[in-house]
Amino acid sequence: xxxxxxxxxxxxxxxxxxxxxxxxxxxxxxxxxxxxxxxxxxxxxxxxxxxxxxxxxxxxxxxxxxxxxxxxxxxxxxxxxxxxxxxxxxxxxxxxxxxxxxxxxxxxxxxxxxxxxxxxxxxxxxxxxxxxxxxxxxxxxxxxxxxxxxxxxxxxxxxxxxxxxxxxxxxxxxxxxxxxxxxxxxxxxxxxxxxxxxxxxxxxxxxxxxxxxxxxxxxxxxxxxxxxxxxxxxxxxx
Amino acid sequence: xxxxxxxxxxxxxxxxxxxxxxxxxxxxxxxxxxxxxxxxxxxxxxxxxxxxxxxxxxxxxxxxxxxxxxxxxxxxxxxxxxxxxxxxxxxxxxxxxxxxxxxxxxxxxxxxxxxxxxxxxxxxxxxxxxxxxxxxxxxxxxxxxxxxxxxxxxxxxxxxxxxxxxxxxxxxxxxxxxxxxxxxxxxxxxxxxxxxxxxxxxxxxxxxxxxxxxxxxxxxxxxxxxxxxxxxxxxxxxxxxxxxxxxxxxxxxxxxxxxxxxxxxxxxxxxxxxxxxxxxxxxxxxxxxxxxxxxxxxxxxxxxxxxxxxxxxxxxxxxxxxxxxxxxxxxxxxxxxxxxxxxxxxxxxxxxxxxxxxxxxxxxxxxxxxxxxxxxxxxxxxxxxxxxxxxxxxxxxxxxxxxxxxxxxxxxxxxxxxxxxxxxxxxxxxxxxxxxxxxxxxxxxxxxxxxxxxxxxxxxxxxxxxx
Ligand code: SF4
Numbered sequence: 104x105x106x107x108x109x110x111x112x113x114x115x116x117x118x119x120x121x122x123x124x125x126x127x128x129x130x131x132x133x134x135x136x137x138x139x140x141x142x143x144x145x146x147x148x149x150x151x152x153x154x155x156x157x158x159x160x161x162x163x164x165x166x167x168x169x170x171x172x173x174x175x176x177x178x179x180x181x182x183x184x185x186x187x188x189x190x191x192x193x194x195x196x197x198x199x200x201x202x203x204x205x206x207x208x209x210x211x212x213x214x215x216x217x218x219x220x221x222x223x224x225x226x227x228x229x230x231x232x233x234x235x236x237x238x239x240x241x242x243x244x245x246x247x248x249x250x251x252x253x254x255x256x257x258x259x260x261x262x263x264x265x266x267x268x269x270x271x272x273x274x275x276x277x278x279x280x281x282x283x284x285x286x287x288x289x290x291x292x293x294x295x296x297x298x299x300x301x302x303x304x305x306x307x308x309x310x311x312x313x314x315x316x317x318x319x320x321x322x323x324x325x326x327x328x329x330x331x332x333x334x335x336x337x338x339x340x341x
Numbered sequence: 342x343x344x345x346x347x348x349x350x351x352x353x354x355x356x357x358x359x360x361x362x363x364x365x366x367x368x369x370x371x372x373x374x375x376x377x378x379x380x381x382x383x384x385x386x387x388x389x390x391x392x393x394x395x396x397x398x399x400x401x402x403x404x405x406x407x408x409x410x411x412x413x414x415x416x417x418x419x420x421x422x423x424x425x426x427x428x429x430x431x432x433x434x435x436x437x438x439x440x441x442x443x444x445x446x447x448x449x450x451x452x453x454x455x456x457x458x459x460x461x462x463x464x465x466x467x468x469x470x471x472x473x474x475x476x477x478x479x480x481x482x483x484x485x486x487x488x489x490x491x492x493x494x495x496x497x498x499x500x501x502x503x504x505x506x507x508x509x510x511x512x513x514x515x516x517x518x519x520x521x522x523x524x525x526x527x528x529x530x531x532x533x534x535x536x537x538x539x540x541x542x543x544x545x546x547x548x549x550x551x552x553x554x555x556x557x558x559x560x561x562x563x564x565x566x567x568x569x570x571x572x573x574x575x576x577x578x579x580x581x582x583x584x585x586x587x588x589x590x591x592x593x594x595x596x597x598x599x600x601x602x603x604x605x606x607x608x609x610x611x612x613x614x615x616x617x618x619x620x621x622x623x624x625x626x627x628x629x630x631x632x633x634x635x636x637x638x639x640x641x642x643x644x645x646x647x648x649x650x651x652x653x654x655x656x657x658x659x660x661x662x663x664x665x666x667x668x669x670x671x672x673x674x675x676x677x678x679x680x681x682x683x684x685x686x687x688x689x690x691x692x693x694x695x696x697x698x699x700x701x702x703x704x705x706x707x708x709x710x711x712x713x714x715x716x717x718x719x720x721x722x723x724x725x726x727x728x729x730x731x732x733x734x735x736x737x738x739x740x741x742x743x744x745x746x747x748x749x750x751x752x753x754x755x756x757x758x759x760x761x762x763x764x765x766x767x768x769x770x771x772x773x774x775x776x777x778x779x780x781x782x783x784x785x786x787x788x789x790x791x792x793x794x795x796x797x798x799x800x801x802x803x804x805x806x807x808x
Contacts, residue, residue: 110799112753116763117792119799126807138803144753149746151706153728157743157750164754234707267663271705278346278703280353283788284667285705314789 104215105135107169109177109204111306112144118306124333124340125178125207131335132215136176142168147185152273162193166200174214175200178207178329180236180305188239206236207329208245208304218248223336225255229298230328231289231312233305234267246304246328253331259296263288270311286315294323304328344699349668358494358669365493366660372606373657373713379608380598389595391717394651397587398641404553404586405632411556415618417628422580424635425455431631432457432545432578433464439576439627441466441542447560447567448472449547450488450654451580451633453676454689457545468545469511469537471566473530480507486670486678489604489656494669497521508533534566544574544625548581549653550596551630554589557617558630561600561610568614577616577625582633584641584650596653599715603655636689645726649685651716656681658710658720664703673700680710684723692731701727756800763798 106129110122129136146161165186169175177183183206191198211217230250236242250258269275269285289312293301299322303309306327313325326341334340352358377383397404409419422428436444444461446452446468458468458479470479477492478485481503485491492500504515504526513536515529546567550559558579560567571577587593601610619628641647659665659679670678674696675686683700692698701724710720732739752758 112759115799116766117795119795119797119802122799123802126803136807138800138807140800140803141756143756143759149750151725151728152742152746153701153725153730153732154743154746154750155729157746160750160754234705234709238708238712265709267705267707267709269663269705271707274702274705278349278664279787280346280350281664281667281703282705284353284359285663286788310792311789314791317790317792318788 104133104174105137105172106174106176106210107137107139107172109142109145109165109169109175109179109182110138111177111179111182113306113310114178117310118327121178121306121327121329124327124329125176128220128329128333129176131333132211132217132220134215137172139168139172145182145185147182147189148272150185150189159193162190162197166190166196169200169203173203174210175204176207176210177204178304178327179307180206180233180240180242181307183209184235184239206240206242206304208242208249209240211249211332212245219252220249220332222253222332222334223255223339224253224331224334226300227257227259227296227298228300228302228331229259229261229293229296230264231261231268231293231301231303231308232264233303233308236304237265242304249328249332250302254336256331259298261296261301262292264292268308268312270308272307275311282311283315286311290315290319290321290323294321299323300331301325302328302331343674344695345668345672345674345703346699348672348674348696349664349703352669352672353667355669357496359667361494361496362666362669365490366666369606370657370660370713373603373660376602376606376608380602386595386599387715387717390599390653390715391651393587393592393595394716395648397592398584398647398650401583401586401641404588405583407588408551408553408556408586409632411554412618412628412630413556415556416620417556417618417630420629420631422631422633422635428455428580428631428633428635429457429460432580433461433466435576435578435629436461436466436543437464439543443467443469443541444543444545445469445471445537445541445570445574446475447544447546447570448475448491448562449545449580450676451547451582452545453485454582455580455633455635457580469534469541471534471537471570472562473527473564473566476530476534477503480504480511484671485676487656487659488654488677488679488681489659494671497523497526500526504529512536534569538566538569538573541570541574543576543578544570546571546577546579548579548585549600550593551581551586552588552590552593553586555617557590557615559593560612560614561597562612562614563605563607563610565612568612571614571616572624574625576627576629578629578631580631580633582635583637600653600655603653603657603713603715636691639691640685640688643688643726646684646688646723648718649681649688649723651718652681652685653716654681655715657713657715661709661713662704663707663709664705668703673703675700680704680720681718684718684720684727687727687731692727692734698731698734698736701725701731760798760800764801766794767797767801
């Protein structure tokens with residue numbers, strides 16, 4: 104199977120390791136990965152901040168970049184949700200792309216039909232289901248099932264898991280105090296689990312929560328799900 | 342009133358407030374989830390409620406005229422108020438005509454929305470709130486901070502102190518040895534209020550629903566104080582938003598299931614009072630219905646925004662909202678706080694003021710509110726829609742923001758430029774500070790470290806390793 108990787112702008116610039124992990128993981132599972140270089144930002148930040156007109160060219164670019172692919176895979180729940188939920192009103196082409204975009208765990212579980220991807224990651228891990236993956240995409244148990252099948256991994260329940268971490272794109276900038284208060288509660292909960300890795304399927308949330316963890320020099324690091332799934336006994340990720 | 346971020350800045354630092362809110366909202370949200378899970382047709386009820394409301398809103402004028410006819414036929418009088426000032430004028434005139442100078446009130450969002458109590462006070466008429474939580478707010482010279490539990494921001498100790506120091510000024514004082522036990526607090530309020538009920542000649546209420554076919558008004562409540570106000574006085578004046586009409590009694594079937602479960606997590610609310618015009622020798626001899634527009638027809642004209650008018654004021658969205666939980670209800674500077682306030686208030690009042698323009702941004706768009714809403718109002722959708730309006734109107738901060746978004750959009754639409762920028766950022770990564778200067782960015786790095794920039798962007802890795 105041949106798929107297009109939609110790496111997303113945040114991953115491209117700030118978290119390339121998530122993109123690399125996604126490529127390695129998919130290739131290990133026998134998938135041929137393309138990276139259409141014309142891709143850019145899906146337009147979510149502009150759209151959610153109220154700049155619909157400014158979103159439009161990015162929608163058009165994204166649609167063009169992924170023309171001809173039946174499966175477009177992205178390691179970002181919120182960008183997948185942007186395309187799936189908010190693209191259709193932008194026109195027929197945009198609506199056509201919507202069902203062809205898969206968030207990584209959807210692609211693994213629903214399209215490839217695997218939950219055990221042969222990963223090895225000997226750590227105590229807790230999982231934060233980001234709001235867009237949870238509510239807009241309805242990822243449900245997919246990420247947990249994938250994590251549970253990882254050899255050596257001990258999955259611990261995150262208290263208040265379904266509560267927003269407080270990132271919310273420009274929300275973190277426009278309402279910094281509330282955002283920080285929400286993030287503080289999220290990391291208090293995460294630290295209470297005794298895990299050494301806080302895992303998520305969306306690097307924008309991890310940017311926010313991970314930044315707070317680093318500021319506190321907490322014994323817990325934020326890591327994208329793809330990087331855990333990419334890790335094997337022969338080639339441990341980190 | 343300052344804009345939301347500024348008001349929230351203070352609230353977030355108030356530890357007592359945050360603890361009170363956290364405790365109260367988490368308790369009620371867990372209970373609600375259990376009460377809703379008991380029904381296997383919840384999704385169908387939610388959809389039915391949404392449809393009934395949408396259908397009614399589409400022909401609002403027809404239903405309201407039918408309501409007016411039915412209320413009049415039943416011996417009531419209907420008044421139409423275009424805005425708050427007109428509604429206040431009508432109510433004041435009606436109270437004056439009775440020769441009374443005090444009224445008892447059933448908890449009502451509509452009268453809060455128009456600032457009726459303040460207006461009556463200025464006209465020399467004392468309005469006594471009889472809902473327990475409203476009483477606490479009124480005695481404490483405070484403002485309500487929640488739709489259903491206006492004093493949610495107070496704990497029992499604070500309530501005891503308010504009762505002790507303030508009750509005597511308004512009527513029967515609280516006992517000197519009052520403790521903070523719920524039973525004692527409730528008893529003190531009961532005795533205090535009973536004197537008011539028995540004396541009052543005029544009652545003022547809102548309504549949860551108005552049934553067009555019979556001209557019947559409905560109030561659902563937990564305490565029974567509302568029922569006293571609705572039945573004991575000689576004159577009853579009900580001020581109700583025009584969106585509260587439902588066509589038939591049958592429609593109530595849906596809402597009388599979804600409302601109590603969503604709001605108080607009860608299978609059924611303890612008191613449901615219904616009144617239709619007047620009846621000789623039973624209840625008030627005079628009944629006035631003031632139908633309030635106050636921005637509602639403007640909201641109705643907005644295709645995306647109008648869904649906010651489906652709201653049945655259950656407050657479930659407040660109780661699950663992580664932003665409300667931290668910022669508290671007062672920060673919204675609106676009678677309707679929380680997610681529903683963030684979409685309803687800017688539609689009713691417009692977005693000209695700083696606070697109203699800030700409300701659509703008072704959300705992380707997490708979607709928890711949409712998930713619990715019993716009439717399926719897509720609150721995040723309306724928030725984004727209103728952000729568009731605010732961004733379009735320009736104003737403080739938004740002109741600069743628009744320019745920045747445009748510039749970023751240009752870069753993002755030119756991956757070559759984007760790649761160059763990423764490369765530069767990666768190359769200079771050792772020079773990047775952990776904290777950024779400037780307003781937006783400065784606030785971001787106040788509590789978070791920026792991640793270290795990677796050695797190379799993904800694009801470059803791909804080019805080197807896969808092409
Ligand atoms: S918006 Fe929905 S959840 Fe919120 S108060 Fe109204 S009906 Fe209840």
